[in-house]
Amino acid sequence: AQSVTQPDIHITVSEGASLELRCNYSYGATPYLFWYVQSPGQGLQLLLKYFSGDTLVQGIKGFEAEFKRSQSSFNLRKPSVHWSDAAEYFCARNSGGYNKLIFGAGTRLAVHP
């Protein structure tokens, strides 16, 4: 079955430090890949997406992600984290069709001042 794995449950970084959140997806047809962010008690906001083409995609709030087919990965990065980035981050892929998303379990990001 298709799946998404986020190996890190919790990550803590200092404000101003760089960030990388890991995401691995199960192999299948060329996936559509997404990163969403969720603040406490809120719905999910789309940060960025990869459909095809350039493997480095830029998103909102200064985030970027790189699709690496050879590693089945789609890691999220930010060069300098702000305190307001503290939230939970979810990686997702399409199911193989275009009718649903499969999410990872999420990575909770804490930012120290």
Next chain:
Amino acid sequence: DTGVSQDPRHKITKRGQNVTFRCDPISEHNRLYWYRQTLGQGPEFLTYFQNEAQLEKSRLLSDRFSAERPKGSFSTLEIQRTEQGDSAMYLCASSLSRDRGGRPADTQYFGPGTRLTVL
């Protein structure tokens, strides 16, 4: 440009009661999805509609759950005879089925969710 809205935002109910949630998608979106998210987990797919047709249901959607989208606009999700295990955040999302280039469009936009607590 209004986003996806959900009502109510919070619902507390007693075990055995029925509850109904409403989702209003982005107006031009023909696809509407329901997901359930339990504490510490990512959202799990429940069902989706294209226009008024319910095209897929997850095994998570037991007989106590029913979803409708009668006119292809808003949708309701009803849970009958609620159980404590139904406590979760219920998320609604919407999307287009094709983008302007005719390609499959799978960017789903999520509402704020309805948090259900079953006592």
